Amino acid sequence: MNPLLRKEMRLSASxxxxxxxxxxxxxxxxxxxxxxxxxxxxxxxxxxxxxxxEANDIxxxxxxxxxxxxxxxxxxxxxVLIELCGMMVMAILTLVRMTVFSGAGIYRxxxxxxxxxxxxxxxxxxxxxxxxIFVGGFFRTAYKFSRPFVTYIIVCFLLICIAESLHHIPGLxxxxxxxxxxxxxxxxxxxxxxxxxxxxxxxxxNKACDDxxxxxx
Amino acid sequence: MNIxxxxxxxxxxxEFRLNNVSFSLEEGKITGFIGRNGAGKTTTIKxxxxxxxxxxxxxxxxxxxxxxxxxxxxxxxxxxxxxxxxYPRKKIREISxxxxxxxxxWDEDAYRRYITLFxxxxxKKPIELSEGMKVKFNLLLALSxxxxxxxxxEPTSGLDPFSRDELLELFRTLKEHGVTVFFSTHITSDLExxxxxxxxISRGEIKADCSAxxxxxxxxxxxxxxxxxxxxxxxxxx
Numbered sequence: 001m002n003p004l005l006r007k008e009m010r011l012s013a014s015x016x017x018x019x020x021x022x023x024x025x026x027x028x029x030x031x032x033x034x035x036x037x038x039x040x041x042x043x044x045x046x047x048x049x050x051x052x053x054e055a056n057d058i059x060x061x062x063x064x065x066x067x068x069x070x071x072x073x074x075x076x077x078x079x080v081l082i083e084l085c086g087m088m089v090m091a092i093l094t095l096v097r098m099t100v101f102s103g104a105g106i107y108r109x110x111x112x113x114x115x116x117x118x119x120x121x122x123x124x125x126x127x128x129x130x131x132x133i134f135v136g137g138f139f140r141t142a143y144k145f146s147r148p149f150v151t152y153i154i155v156c157f158l159l160i161c162i163a164e165s166l167h168h169i170p171g172l173x174x175x176x177x178x179x180x181x182x183x184x185x186x187x188x189x190x191x192x193x194x195x196x197x198x199x200x201x202x203x204x205x206n207k208a209c210d211d212x213x214x215x216x217x
Numbered sequence: 218m219n220i221x222x223x224x225x226x227x228x229x230x231x232e233f234r235l236n237n238v239s240f241s242l243e244e245g246k247i248t249g250f251i252g253r254n255g256a257g258k259t260t261t262i263k264x265x266x267x268x269x270x271x272x273x274x275x276x277x278x279x280x281x282x283x284x285x286x287x288x289x290x291x292x293x294x295x296x297x298x299x300x301x302x303x304y305p306r307k308k309i310r311e312i313s314x315x316x317x318x319x320x321x322x323w324d325e326d327a328y329r330r331y332i333t334l335f336x337x338x339x340x341k342k343p344i345e346l347s348e349g350m351k352v353k354f355n356l357l358l359a360l361s362x363x364x365x366x367x368x369x370x371e372p373t374s375g376l377d378p379f380s381r382d383e384l385l386e387l388f389r390t391l392k393e394h395g396v397t398v399f400f401s402t403h404i405t406s407d408l409e410x411x412x413x414x415x416x417x418i419s420r421g422e423i424k425a426d427c428s429a430x431x432x433x434x435x436x437x438x439x440x441x442x443x444x445x446x447x448x449x450x451x452x453x454x455x
Binding site: 054060062064067217 | 266305
């Protein structure tokens with residue numbers, strides 16, 4: 001493990017970042033907007049940014065013998081690590097719902113989104129939004145995070161509302177597929193979510209490096 | 218030999234300007250950086266650590282420019298402050314464990330030696346340390362990676378006279394081991410006790426950069442103490 005990620009995990013991180021990965025289990029909740037689990041996982045990452053700021057973490061990191069962009073890289077690596085852990089939990093539980101519980105009435109009679117690959121694609125899209133809006137926004141000042149976090153909350157819940165209700169629009173019923181129905185479409189949507197996640201994360205990382213380089217600490 | 222050199226460093230803020238700051242640090246000597254609050258000491262130190270962007274000028278360590286060689290230079294220098302503490306709720310052991318992985322010249326024997334010398338308990342957290350112990354902890358990290366230059370921002374501020382004396386004694390010991398010490402202060406007696414050289418800054422401009430002896434000869438009147446010289450110089454500058 002590289003020293004900066006190790007520093008993030010051992011010194012900068014709030015314990016809540018690790019604990020909130022458990023919100024990935026919301027994937028199993030029947031009759032509940034399961035995409036909210038993604039928001040709670042990002043809320044856990046937000047706590048790490050908060051505790052890091054209180055611990056003068058950015059100045060400590062900038063004084064270490066590392067390039068300034070490595071300080072940014074450490075924060076992105078940590079965020080991505082937690083997001084991928086959350087994704088892993090959600091992906092396993094989605095697979096459980098697609099196989100073991102594919103016929104369960106409690107999930108079938110659900111006005112909200114079903115756990116399927118489209119759900120995972122949307123989760124990745126929201127994580128990408130978090131990286132772009134919040135993490136990227138934080139590095140504009142390396143200090144202020146209220147505005148980027150509030151902006152992210154608004155965008156996140158708008159996306160959740162849209163994703164949870166989209167399948168009620170005539171013609172889009174396939175988005176709420178059960179089991180392995182419409183699997184081609186479902187996997188394509190998941191892949192699109194993954195591509196957007198990578199794109200948003202990489203672009204915002206590059207911008208954050210440029211922004212951080214210009215900041216006076 | 219000059220181990221650190223600053224040449225015409227400028228930084229403009231809306232309310233303050235660091236104006237053509239130039240001075241150098243002699244290898245193996247203790248240099249006191251004195252000026253009243255708001256004179257530009259911390260801004261200069263931040264520029265020396267590349268924490269702020271200067272508008273102009275050059276900074277070099279060991280004959281190497283800071284720009285473009287920051288990582289390499291930071292392996293060889295140490296920083297400590299009396300005003301900031303890192304990760305107040307993490308154990309010292311944990312902070313040290315993480316820090317050592319960044320330095321390729323980390324000396325575990327030196328670390329153990331200074332832990333004992335400073336009387337630091339690794340199981341304590343920075344929040345549980347006194348101000349003096351916090352400075353010592355920062356120094357511990359700097360000394361354990363065999364820093365050749367120590368840059369210390371107000372290390373004695375907030376310390377009781379006994380702890381201050383202890384710290385200044387430590388500077389003298391470090392000097393004997395060849396470490397170059399640069400420390401900012403607004404307490405003149407700190408300089409009298411251990412500084413070989415004095416850099417005096419007032420309103421963002423360097424007013425003097427010379428040996429402590431020459432400073433009194435060049436700027437003081439007969440019978441004036443260092444404190445009296447500074448007070449008069451500051452009054453005259455108004």
